[in-house]
Amino acid sequence: MFFGLNNILKKILPTGLFYRSLIIVVAPTIFLQIITTVVFFDSIWIKANKGLTKSLVGELKTLSDIYTGKDLSQISYLTEQFKFNFNYVINIKDEKLPTTVSERKYSPMDRSLRRELKSVFGSSNYWFDTIKYEEVVEIKVKSNDKIIQILFPRERIAPSSVRLFIFWITLPSLLLISIAIIFLKNQTKPIINLAKAAEKFGKGDFVSGIRPSGASEVRKAAYEFGKMAKRIDRHLKQRSEMLSGISHDLRTPLTRLKLQLAMLNQKDLSVKMSKDIDEMESMLNSYLQFAKSQVQEVSVATNINKLFNEIASEKNNKNFHLELPVQIVLVGRKNALKRCFNNIIENGLNYAKNVYVRISKSTNKLNVYINDDGPGIPLNQYKNVFKPFYRLDESRNLNLAGVGLGMSIAEDIVKSHGGNIELSESNYDGLQVKISLPL
Numbered sequence: 005m006f007f008g009l010n011n012i013l014k015k016i017l018p019t020g021l022f023y024r025s026l027i028i029v030v031a032p033t034i035f036l037q038i039i040t041t042v043v044f045f046d047s048i049w050i051k052a053n054k055g056l057t058k059s060l061v062g063e064l065k066t067l068s069d070i071y072t073g074k075d076l077s078q079i080s081y082l083t084e085q086f087k088f089n090f091n092y093v094i095n096i097k098d099e100k101l102p103t104t105v106s107e108r109k110y111s112p113m114d115r116s117l118r119r120e121l122k123s124v125f126g127s128s129n130y131w132f133d134t135i136k137y138e139e140v141v142e143i144k145v146k147s148n149d150k151i152i153q154i155l156f157p158r159e160r161i162a163p164s165s166v167r168l169f170i171f172w173i174t175l176p177s178l179l180l181i182s183i184a185i186i187f188l189k190n191q192t193k194p195i196i197n198l199a200k201a202a203e204k205f206g207k208g209d210f211v212s213g214i215r216p217s218g219a220s221e222v223r224k225a226a227y228e229f230g231k232m233a234k235r236i237d238r239h240l241k242q243r244s245e246m247l248s249g250i251s252h253d254l255r256t257p258l259t260r261l262k263l264q265l266a267m268l269n270q271k272d273l274s275v276k277m278s279k280d281i282d283e284m285e286s287m288l289n290s291y292l293q294f295a296k297s298q299v300q301e302v303s304v305a306t307n308i309n310k311l312f313n314e315i316a317s318e319k320n321n322k323n324f325h326l327e328l329p330v331q332i333v334l335v336g337r338k339n340a341l342k343r344c345f346n347n348i349i350e351n352g353l354n355y356a357k358n359v360y361v362r363i364s365k366s367t368n369k370l371n372v373y374i375n376d377d378g379p380g381i382p383l384n385q386y387k388n389v390f391k392p393f394y395r396l397d398e399s400r401n402l403n404l405a406g407v408g409l410g411m412s413i414a415e416d417i418v419k420s421h422g423g424n425i426e427l428s429e430s431n432y433d434g435l436q437v438k439i440s441l442p443l
Contacts, residue, residue, distance in 0.1 A: 061120040093155035106133040194218030301337040327362040344417040347410035352376035375430035
C-alpha cells in the first residue's frame, strides 16, 4: 500500500529541484495559515459572534415584551431609549412576516443569528435579512398582532471583518512565499548551470568559464567539474598531438619503403608489398580521421536540409535520393555531423545501388533515416559493425577500399551529440540506419 502511494505521489509531485524545494517551504506555511484560520474562526470569531448575537436577541426579546404592555407612554419612552442607547431603528408595521428566505447558507453570522432567534421566538415568529443592506441588518419580530422591524449596524453581531482578517493572514503568506522563491531561485540556479555545462560537455562541446556559485556543496561540485573538464580536454589534446606525431613518423618510413620497392627487380614481390604498404597507409589515414572526430569543434546552429543538399551536391550521384519534407535546424558540430552522414551514405553507395535519405521531426528530436537496397547485414552482426576496424566482407561483399572505421566514427559523433544510432532492415530489403539527435 505504501509503495503504491509512493508511486502516485511521484507522478503527481513535480520532478524539478526548485519546485520540490518550493513545496517543502510553502506547504508548512500554508498548513500553518489554515490551522490559524480554523482556530481563529472556532475559538474567537464564532464564539464572539455567538455571544454578541445572544446579547442582541436578548435585547430584541426585551423590546418585544415591552410591546405586549398596555401603557403606551411607557412603550414610547422605552422605544426611544432603545433607539438612543443601542443605535436601533424601530418601526411598527401592520403586515405579515415575509415568506422569502434571505439567509446565507454558509455564513457563520446568519447561522448564529437564526439559531438564537429560533430558540427565543420560535421557528415562525421572526425573519431577518443580512444581504439587503451592506452595513445594516434587518430583523422583523412578531409581537401579538404587530410586526416590529428593527434595523441595527452589522458590527453589533460581527466582531471583525472577515475580509480584513483574510487579507492580513494572506498578505504575510504571499510575502514569505515570494521571499522563499527568490532565495530558492538563487540556490537552484548554480545547479542548473552546472547541469547545462555537464550536458554541453557530454555532447563534446568545449566548456570554459565555469564560475562556482551558490552553496558550498554546489561550489565544490562546480569547481571539481571544471578541473575534470580541463583534465579530459588536456588528455584529448595530448592524444591528438601524439597521433599527429605518429602520422608524421610513420609516413616517412612508408615513403622510403615505396621508393625501395620501386627499385626492386622482382616486380611480383614489389607489387604485393606495395599493396600491403598502401593498406597500411590507408589504415593510418582512417585512424587519423577517427582521431580527428574527437577534436573539439564549436557547436553552431546547422540547417540539416542545407547540409544534406551539400552532401548530395558533392556526391553528384543519381542513385542518392533525398526526402526533406521539413526544415530543421540543429545545434551541433557541423563538420562532425557531415562526416557522420557522409560515412553512412558512402557505405550505402559502395554496397548498394540506391541510397534513400529521409528526415523527420518529433517533439524534441531529429530523426534521420538512411536506407539502401543492398545485401544488408545479419541481425547478429549489428553490434559488431560499430567496432573499430571490424569489416563485414562476406555479408556486404566488401571488396572496396576501407578499413572498418566509418561506422565507428559515425556512432562516436552521434553519441557525442547525445543521440542514438540504430540498425534495422530497410523497406528496400537492405539496411536502414536510424539516427536520432536531440533538438
